[in-house]
Amino acid sequence: MRASFFVLAGGFLTGVLWRSFFSISVQGLVVVLLTIALISIIGTLASFDWGTAYVALAVLAFLLGVIRTEVAYFNYFEKEIFSEGETVSVVGIIVNEVDVRDDYAILYVEVDSGEAKHKTRLRVSVPQYPEFQYGDRVALQGVVRKPKSFETESGRIFNYVGYLMKENIQYEMRPAEVTNLHEQKGNPIISTLLGWKQSWLESISLLIPEPAASLAGGLVVGAKRSLGDVWLAAFRDTGIIHIVVLSGYNLTLVANSIVRTTIFLPRTIGLCLGVLGVAGFATMVGAGATVLRASIMAIIGMLSVYLVRPYMLLRALVLAAVVMVLWNPFVLVFDPGFQLSFLATIGLVFVSPHFEKYLLWVPEAAGLRGIVAATFATQLTVLPLLLYQIGAVSLVAPIVNVLILPFVPTVMALSFIAGVVGVHSLFFATPFAWLGYLLLSYMFLIVDLFSSVPFASVKLPVMSWWVLVVCYGVIPLMYWYKKTTLNWGGLKTK
Incomplete structure (x- = not known):
């Protein structure tokens, strides 16, 4: 049953991917349908073979992915009612x-x-x-x-x-x-949420000076205020730009940090705090499609801290991806945020535990070891995609992320409380605001310090798409090889 699920999901996503790059004619669809029929007949004559059945399921799912994407393209281009330059x-x-x-x-x-x-x-x-x-x-x-x-x-x-x-x-x-x-x-509900968000932003801008206020707004409610070109370049060069802009990658790391810093609490309470943090963020931002996708990925990533069955999380992650792509097929290829959040969650679930084994020298206080492992794991899993899309790699990013990310949940909490209290009383909000401002200033200090390091960011030439495919093909193969080796080792021991 588990294999059938992954065969169907893989076939569907492959179909969407194929149609995103290549068109398919009616004749092509007929060929695919005939292929499914032929495989089914062979499987029946061969007294039912699971391998043949899986191939038939994969081809059928591929066809469904192609058709769903074709419908999305038709609906999109149907709305092109104006002429260019009109x-x-x-x-x-x-x-x-x-x-x-x-x-x-x-x-x-x-x-x-x-x-x-x-x-x-x-x-x-x-x-x-x-x-x-x-x-x-x-x-x-x-x-x-x-x-x-x-x-x-x-x-x-x-x-x-x-x-x-x-x-x-x-x-x-x-x-x-x-x-x-x-x-x-x-929509009156969305209007109300955005009204609350605007009130919070006006409150925080009165309590915290710029550019710290803009950073607080980006962290807490995903505000798109600009930090200015100089600071944006510095955040980009140090590999910490993901905390400035609203992204699934950002939300995944922040949610994991919340859970890790509350690891000393009972499991249910820590998980509930993490889910409430993600839900609160999504609500304040306005709960748009991008935020909802990122929130789902972030919650799945948080579950990795508590569940010891990675395959359950993998199934949940793949199911979430399939549902999102089914709703909007264009996100699979054209949405970098979706891609980064998916890969970051993969890093948290499968790569982070292996990193943690080699970080025994890092103290466990406040979940620091888990945060460090998660930071390195997510940086590794998203690196090939970032190199392909952006062409720059920050050599100081792992260090900067380790120095800043543990403080993100505290900054978010202090800034959120300051903004909410400040709507009613600036006087009572001031202590929270200045504590938050102190940590925000620390973040700017770290970014400024490391962005001045020679070769903090290295530009790379344009990378071919096949290099990306090879990179992301190696990761699952290594995981499968290690798992298979351990299983064989266990059998031989027995």
Whole structure:
């Protein structure tokens, strides 16, 4: 039964992966169906063979993955109702939280007028003022452009089309004339959550000076405030950028740190605190699709601290991935956050325990040994993907992560309490704020110190995709080989 599950899951994900890169004709689908029929007939004539059955299941699941992705592509392109470079006037609703940058803001608008019967979505760049918020009904006028992939500074091609495709965004509009029609059409629950988040951010900005306030906002509620180009570069060079931006990788490490630092408590209480921490974070951020995916991965990662049956966690992890991809097939290839959170969870579940065996010299106080092992394990498992996507490796990242990550749960707790109390009384919130500011200053000190180290970050040439496949093929083979060797050793001993 367990094998059947992984055969079906692997076949489905492979089908989605294949269709994400290659198109398939009706003739191709017919060939696949005939292959399934032929395999089934052979299996029946051969008095039922599990190997043949597994092949048939894999091919069938592959076909389902291809069909699901084909449907997703059809639904996406059906919403392309404008021509490239066309000047349009439409009315729509802001369907996501407004993304405020240094000198402009980004609105995600779902069109609900004119010929847009299929809920076409636009990514609209506007000045910071006047301000807009989630749920506002707005009138837009401007030139629409289809997103295009572009070359990054490292020489890699960033698939911007796929990046927006996973968010179901068909067009960009800039510059644009935007008029607020002063009608609130958003989900009242999401509007309330985002209102709480904004109140918290305003409170923390009064209690903690910049840039520490921006870092606290990113850690606690995933706020997209900018730290400035200099600090962002420093965080990137030291390999700690994942705590600045909202990502599944960040949430997985933070959740694991919460559980590790409460390991002295009864198992149920520690796990509940971790789950509540993740749920609270998801709620404050707004519980969007990206956050929900990251939260599921983070909770599975936390279970690895308490469960001693890795295969149960692997099954849960694969099932979560299949459900997420079934809901939105584009996340498998076009969502780096999904990929990083999946790999980070793999690192926590399967790699971290092996690292911990060689870290006996690290004290167990406050779960430090587990945090160090988790840090090295996740860094290792996400490294090939980061090298492929970004082309830079931080040589000081393991040390910086070990020095900073143990303090992240405390900073989050202090900042959260300070912001909540500060909404009602800045005076009573000040002690929590300054304790949080002290730890935030320590983080900036570590980042500043290590970013000045020569060759802290090394740029690498463009890496071929087959190198990525080889890297991630070696990890499961090594794990399987070690497990098989141990099993054979046990049999020989007996």
